[in-house]
Amino acid sequence: DPGSVLSNDGLRRAIQEAESEEARRELEHVLEWSERVNWAIKEIVKGIPPFPFVRESLEALSDKADVVVVSQTPLEALEREWAEHGIDRYVSLICGQEMGTKSQHIAATSRHYEKDHVLMIGDAPGDLRAARDNEVLFYPVIPGEEEASWEFFYREALGRFLEGEYTRDYEHKLIERFERALPARPPWEDTGGETR
Incomplete structure (x- = not known):
């Protein structure tokens, strides 16, 4: 918005x-x-490639699903970064901060699908909240374990999602691990606002 x-x-x-x-x-x-x-x-922010298994995951999804980028980064930066690495070809739409909140992006793009046919992939509590706001599924990319998270998505979770086997119970186990990995306090609180 x-x-x-x-x-x-x-x-x-x-x-x-x-x-x-x-x-x-x-x-x-x-x-x-x-x-x-x-x-x-x-x-x-230039020349930073996607994590391993991101490209493979997007390529596998693009033939079977509508892939939409949902972000609060400015649209210009998203389009440039995705094009720079040739992964923009795998998505149907890129939504940046100018187009609204993540919850609004999901609501606008997912209304034509069953709730269990929409999967938000994210690495922050706000991503999980956006998925919950819209009652859609969530796959967590664990901060600090991005490569392992994307490999697990590509090798297991992606197939489960496409086969209709990405259940709420399965999702819950992944989210529990995600929440355990998040720090109890943000790093800037531990340092009194100072950066390290």
Whole structure:
């Protein structure tokens, strides 16, 4: 939703409509930060290939499913990164932050499918929440274990999903492992806000 206060356009509108000078300054600070992050992604994030088994997984899925990228990264960066590595050919649609939240992306693209025929693959609690918001299946990519997660997806979970055997019980076991792997506290809390 480009009108969302979480988008840069939404932030600009919120700045214009701010009821106090303090609120306006805070929102300007958030917009500046967001624009700097987007710039960094555009200028710095280049030449980083997908994890092993991502390409193979996308290729296997693309013949049998509609593959949609759901992200809060700017669309321009997503399109550039996916094209840079030739994996854009395996997807039907790429949805960036300008097109709404992850939950909104899933809702818009999955309404023509049964809930157990939609699988969100993600590496963050927000990805799991987006799947839950839409009552669709979730496959967790475990942070720090991305290569193993993608290999497991390619060798086992992908087949289960395509065969209709990716059950809620199976999913639950994977999510339990995902949740155990997440830190109890984010790293920035442990360092008092300092980066290491």
